Amino acid sequence: xxxxxxxxxxxxxxxxxxxxxxxxxxxxxxxxxxxxxxxxxxxxxxxxxxxxxxxxxxxxxxxxxxxxxxxxxxxxxxxxxxxxxxxxxxxxxxxxxxxxxxxxxxxxxxxxxxxxxxxxxxxxxxxxxxxxxxxxxxxxxxxxxxxxxxxxxxxxxxxxxxxxxxxxxxxxxxxxxxxxxxxxxxxxxxxxxxxxxxxxxxxxxxxxxxxxxxxxxxxxxxxxxxxxxxxxxxxxxxxxxxxxxxxxxxxxxxxxxxxxxxxxxxxxxxxxxxxxxxxxxxxxxxxxxxxxxxxxxxxxxxxxxxxxxxxxxxxxxxxxxxxxxxxxxxxxxxxxxxxxxxxxxxxxxxxxxxxxxxxxxxxxxxxxxxxxxxxxxxxxxxxxxxxxxxxxxxxxxxxxxxxxxxxxxxxxxxxxxxxxxxxxxxxxxxxxxxxxxxxxxxxxxxxxxxxxxxxxxxx
Ligand code: TYD
Ligand code: MG
Numbered sequence: 247x248x249x250x251x252x253x254x255x256x257x258x259x260x261x262x263x264x265x266x267x268x269x270x271x272x273x274x275x276x277x278x279x280x281x282x283x284x285x286x287x288x289x290x291x292x293x294x295x296x297x298x299x300x301x302x303x304x305x306x307x308x309x310x311x312x313x314x315x316x317x318x319x320x321x322x323x324x325x326x327x328x329x330x331x332x333x334x335x336x337x338x339x340x341x342x343x344x345x346x347x348x349x350x351x352x353x354x355x356x357x358x359x360x361x362x363x364x365x366x367x368x369x370x371x372x373x374x375x376x377x378x379x380x381x382x383x384x385x386x387x388x389x390x391x392x393x394x395x396x397x398x399x400x401x402x403x404x405x406x407x408x409x410x411x412x413x414x415x416x417x418x419x420x421x422x423x424x425x426x427x428x429x430x431x432x433x434x435x436x437x438x439x440x441x442x443x444x445x446x447x448x449x450x451x452x453x454x455x456x457x458x459x460x461x462x463x464x465x466x467x468x469x470x471x472x473x474x475x476x477x478x479x480x481x482x483x484x485x486x487x488x489x490x491x492x493x494x495x496x497x498x499x500x501x502x503x504x505x506x507x508x509x510x511x512x513x514x515x516x517x518x519x520x521x522x523x524x525x526x527x528x529x530x531x532x533x534x535x536x537x538x539x540x541x542x543x544x545x546x547x548x549x550x551x552x553x554x555x556x557x558x559x560x561x562x563x564x565x566x567x568x569x570x571x572x573x574x575x576x577x578x579x580x581x582x583x584x585x586x587x588x589x590x591x592x593x594x595x596x597x598x599x600x601x602x603x604x605x606x607x608x609x610x611x612x613x614x615x616x617x618x619x620x621x622x623x624x625x626x627x628x629x630x631x632x633x634x635x636x637x638x639x640x641x642x643x644x645x646x647x648x649x650x651x652x653x654x655x656x657x658x659x660x661x662x663x664x665x666x667x668x669x670x671x672x673x674x675x676x677x678x679x680x681x682x683x684x685x686x687x688x689x690x691x692x693x694x695x696x697x698x699x700x701x702x703x704x705x
Pocket of ligand 1: 343344345346347348349350351352382385386514515516517518519
């Protein structure tokens with residue numbers, strides 16, 4: 247940067263200016279403007295370029311590094327699978343989720359398992375006192391686990407502790423409580439979260455300490471929440487679920503060491519989180535006799551087939567203001583599907599309120615759910631229950647065609663395992679038959695609607 251063009255930046259919102267001011271014009275924060283050297287605060291000084299020439303490696307030299315990274319399994323299959331087969335040594339993981347969803351509970355249980363499997367584990371808590379964590383450990387029956395607790399939030403203290411103790415795994419609960427004394431903004435602000443995470447991830451790589459950072463999803467959106475940390479870490483996991491429901495889903499949204507989109511299913515019990523080995527059975531367990539508006543979707547989450555119930559409710563809307571409300575699925579995808587039903591299959595939902603819910607607190611992101619959603623919507627609109635032993639899957643295009651989805655056979659096998667006897671699915675390129683399941687191949691939405699619901703009744 248030329249010497250005669252000074253540059254300043256706000257440590258809270260990162261806005262740049264050419265002159266110093268007491269108050270940032272962009273975000274209104276006081277005393278946050280600092281001279282921007284173009285380098286991080288802890289980086290080298292400004293004397294000349296002052297850098298060292300980097301060491302070059304040939305890609306072929308990296309062969310040995312490309313081998314499977316060393317991992318340790320927790321012995322909790324649902325967690326190990328989401329991590330891609332266990333915790334990779336010296337990796338940095340972010341666990342995000344709403345406050346109160348069970349992140350601390352999950353990590354305390356995981357810490358105990360990793361410690362039992364031979365890792366030296368330090369649990370740094372900035373949110374609760376060590377005594378509170380101990381109490382929780384007692385309630386979870388983990389009081390005698392060899393996990394070390396540290397109640398600290400100053401980054402210098404945390405780094406010094408980790409340097410001295412040299413653990414294999416450090417859990418930082420949470421990144422929003424950690425603060426650096428060289429930055430003036432309060433703990434939890436973007437600059438504090440970003441700088442602390444940066445230092446902790448550096449430490450993980452430099453000292454070979456696997457590090458799990460907990461991040462709360464903040465109400466104001468994701469600004470100071472886990473989002474600002476996502477790009478720094480190797481693996482990003484989110485812990486999801488409805489607070490009123492006992493099911494919790496651990497989802498990998500980014501993983502440098504394994505597949506993304508893998509999920510693990512847990513149940514919150516009086517004694518902490520329990521693994522759910524057969525999620526399909528759980529998600530379908532509350533299904534009664536077939537009712538209008540209910541359709542079973544044979545989905546794939548990560549590498550695993552999961553069956554769940556899609557529920558729709560359609561009711562006349564008060565004059566002129568029809569509502570669309572969705573839980574567990576994408577609202578704009580529902581609007582698209584309703585438009586396709588109207589344009590391609592001649593079924594209008596105008597003047598009707600439409601409610602859609604994925605039972606059990608699961609959030610479905612796969613486009614393969616389209617056909618099941620369309621079936622649930624039609625069944626609700628026509629007040630016509632679908633056969634209780636039938637599953638649905640297939641993506642619907644804007645032209646109304648029903649498209650292929652991945653892993654047809656796995657979906658059918660899971661359905662068969664759970665006692666289903668028939669499936670509506672896209673026309674298959676190659677026949678994959680699964681014993682005991684009658685296949686009903688669907689070419690387009692219009693055909694599906696007329697053959698199952700006849701000519702739709704005008705509303
Ligand atoms: P917690 O792990 O503290 O959430 P987070 O760290 O994500 O903020 O979990 C909080 C909730 O979990 C709390 O409302 C109580 C409930 N819970 C149980 O139901 N059973 C248990 O055994 C434990 C430890 C917590
Ligand atoms: Mg917590």
